[in-house]
Amino acid sequence: MKRSKNQKPRTTILVATLSTLLLGFSMSAIAQSISTIDVDSLGPQVGEYVPNFNLPDQNGQVKTLDSILGPNGAMLLFHRSADW
């Protein structure tokens, strides 16, 4: 099951619970709806513009999307943490 950009996990659980009551789905049906996330559907897609941002770097210097973009674009990485 695909999820929209703004996920509402609780709604999903609620809907799944309702359908369990109504249709007698097993617990594994709920599990399917909770644990299947299509990460490729999240965030800006190919051809779409990414939002601008204003964030400080490791030296406290504020960077924006424009300041990161080179003449041929940029590589923008999102990662969990530098800390662990």
Add this chain to the structure above:
Amino acid sequence: MELQERLQELGGSGIGVAAISYDSTEVLNDFAEKRGITFPLLSDKDSAVITEFGILNTVVAEGLGPNRDNPEVVASVHKYVAASVFDSIPLRQMINGTPFPGTFMLDANGRVTSRYFEEFYRERSTTSNILLKAGIGLTPIAAIEGRTAQLKFTAYPSDTSVTNGTRFSLAVDVEPHPNMHVYAPGAEKMGYRVVGFNMNPSELVRFEPANFPESEIYHFEPLDEYVPVYQEKFTLLQEAVVNASAEAEEIMEELDALTLSGSFDYQACDDAICYPPASVPITFTLELEHLDYQRTNQR
């Protein structure tokens, strides 16, 4: 960080770089200093940008919510966040606000040209692999060069050092000699051998379907055949993922390197002669890094 090593090439290609995480500038400063990182590590302390991008990992919030003990919620935390090493509420709190990790390649106007997100948290594409897939040529490292009667090739790994879950590529630049062509997918139906790697199966590495560039149609008049071929220089990618299972990790603990063996196969023909299929044995040896669970700093 392996990205640092490719920074010059990226700059030379006119491509900017930034990495975003929810860490404080202090943590990032410390990390940059320890690892010698010079590109911008951006601090999205309240995860506002991560949220605006729509890639906030909501599984973590769910793992802290009223259903946190539901075995299925626990299972999805394991799948999308981390395994038992993070299996505690304080640790889930610590990682609340992190994104689903991934990379966007943007054009000069900030439009997405390609994107790389992994479904399993343990699998991660290397920067070099992303650059190769995005069509940004890299200087081959640890290359195997070959020259046959029909072509020239340079085979190389995107990375010389890998670990559990690393998604990397074996690349081969192929240059057919003048008037010579090799066969692209589709040609097998006409009985020709399609160019490509033929790697021996390994329990430690999963090979993905090969990534072929666009081919051209060659009209072989004597048989009135229209065959997909490559006549100009091209690059073929064979993506691979290092097994991230606990069993594989245990086996790899004893190893310093991964050896991948197989062959580079092709069939080449010109207007007059069709040479028999050829198979050139190749072996790549990649250094195995062991995962480091050590934290650099207290947050």
